Amino acid sequence: MFIVLLTATVPAPGNGEAARRLMADHNAWLAQGFDDGVFQLAGSLRPVAGGAILVHGVSRDEIEARVMADPFVVGGVVTPQILEVAPARSDARLAFLAA
Incomplete structure (x- = not known):
């Protein structure tokens, strides 16, 4: 099991415009992770500081590759x-998480 932390590189509002521009693609990336049965939970870090994802059922190499493809990471x-x-x-x- 993995916990992925996605920490904002620049505190809002500094990266707000870039985040807004990439939000639809990031949400599609998240949806694919849920559709694939890999992501179990996703949410925002409060206050506006990034996000966190609970991941299960993949290897470290697989999650590293998936995370590096996140439009927020790429951007x-x-x-x-x-x-x-x-x-x-x-x-x-x-x-099921302990399996």
């Missing part, structure tokens, strides 16, 4: 950080 709007988590305990509702 320099965010800097990615990929954290690998080895689940040891979870609520029963999240047992």
Whole structure:
């Protein structure tokens, strides 16, 4: 399992225009990750600081390649950080993440 942090490279409003320009493509990239069953959760970091994605079911190489294709990463709007988590305990509702 991975947690991907997408940290804004320049605090808003500094990169606001670039983010707005790339938002539709970034949202399409997110939708593809969900459609592929790879992304489990995505959301914004508060206050406006970037985003986070919970990823499951792929290798580190696969998630690195996917993240590097994010239009926000390509456009320099965010800097990615990929954290690998080895689940040891979870609520029963999240047992699939420990598999």
